[in-house]
Amino acid sequence: MQRRRFNQWLGGLSASALAVPALQAQAQARPLLKAGDQKGGLQALLEAAGELKxxxxxxxxxxxxxxxxxAEALNAQAVDLGPIGDAPLIFTLAAxxxxxxFAVNRSDAYGTAVLVAPNSPLKSAKDLKGKSVATNRGSIGHFVTLKALASVGLKAEDVQLxxxxxADAKLALTQGSVDAWATWEPYTALAETGGHARVLVSGRGLWSGLSYLAATDTALRDKRSVLQDFAQRAARAQQWARxxxxxxxxxxxxxxxxPVEAAKLQFERRQTRxxxxxxxxxxxxxxxxxxxxxxxLIKQRLDVRATFDTGFSAPA
Incomplete structure (x- = not known):
């Protein structure tokens, strides 16, 4: 009798022991999306619109x-996806x-701009010759700087990049260590509304306004349905925000x-679609x-057709 009870207890224990890893596996079956973001980007938009529910x-x-x-984090597979402008995407792809x-939006390019101090004597892109400009290498700010110079017959060698x-570029401008700062939203709106800078050259007519959701090849292979859902939520959130x-x-x-003033300014003039x-x-x-x-800035011609995954439904 005692042996039978022991066997029954042992059988129940085995079933319980098997149930624990089964429950753990079930809990771990929920996919994890490692999302990169930039300041004032997707997380704030999705949270505000309730799209993270x-x-x-x-x-x-x-x-x-x-x-x-x-881009470095994407390349290292530290994140699955992230929002990135057209120029920095090209820069990292070429590397x-x-x-x-896999998804694209277009914004008014005004806020991607070359900024100067409010009291700067510089009045146009021509005045940048011989001056110093702070920006991120390969960024849309860098791109707009080069396009602004080209529009008035100047080259990169004509300025000190x-x-x-x-954060460091803003400090350099406010302290007078550089003559100009090429940046993007929300930094442009922050500098303007804070009285730290004014727009010398806006990105209108210089930059396409295109930005993307980019994902690693691994995520595109293994998390397609998650990426599709994320893109759709981002589009719905943008519509709600408008x-x-x-x-x-x-x-x-x-x-x-x-500040609210800067947040509202950068959002309203972007008009992202x-x-x-x-x-x-x-x-x-x-x-x-x-x-x-x-x-x-890149050494070989890049055929961009291979850098798109067009197998996703366009965000509606």
């Missing part, structure tokens, strides 16, 4: 101050990163820690890549 997967967020460190763009991250600009401006300011990756987008991306080749 009801997820069938978990998100691990990592924020970067600029596209360059985000051998195994990532592709100092490659600094946004319909609720005041509410979104306040929420964005709280989440990313900037998600769209399909079409022939026009690819052609514009090719022109940007060719410009970087001519400027000597």
């Amino acid at each position: 009801g997820l069938a997967y978990d998100i691990q967020w990592t924020e970067f101050p600029a596209a360059a460190p985000l 051998g990163s195994r990532v592709k763009a 100092r490659f600094l991250p946004p 319909q609720h600009p005041t509410e979104f401006g306040g929420t964005l300011a709280r989440i990313i820690g900037i 998600w769209q399909a990756i079409d022939a026009e987008v690819i052609a514009e991306q090719q022109r940007t890549a060719d410009f970087y080749l001519d400027a000597g």
Whole structure:
């Protein structure tokens, strides 16, 4: 009798022991999306719009101050995806990163600009000759600087480029260590509304305004449904924000820690729209890549068609 009870107890223990790893496996079956972000980017937008609710997967967020460190994280597989402008995406792809763009949006290019101090004597791009300009290497700020110079017949060699991250570049401008700072939103709006800078040259007519969601080849292979859902949520969040600009401006300011005035300004003038990756987008991306080749920032011509994954539904 005692032996029978022992066997029954042992059988129950075995079943319980087997159930523990089964439950753990079930809990771990929920996909994890490692999302890179830039300041004032997707996390704040999705949170404000309520699009982080009801997820069938978990998100691990990592924020970067600029596209360059985000691109490095993508290349190292430290993140699965992230928002990145057309020029820095080309820069990292030319360096051998195994990532592709799978969703695209277009913004008004005004806030990607070359800034100067409010009292600077500089009045136009021509005045940059012989001056120092701080920006991130390979960034859209770098790109707009080169395009601004080219528009007035100048070359990169005609200015002193100092490659600094946004915080250091802003400090250098306010302290007078550089003559200009080429940057993007929300840094442009922050500098303007804070009285630290004014726009010398805006990106309108110089930059396409294209930005992408880029993902690693591994994530594109293994997490396609998650990436598709994430892109759709980002597009819905953008639409919600356009319909609720005041509410979104306040929420964005709280989440990313900037004044409401700056948050609202950078959002309203961006006028971001998600769209399909079409022939026009690819052609514009090719022109940007060719410009970087001519400027000597990449060494070989990049055929951008291979850098897109067009197998996703366009964000609606």
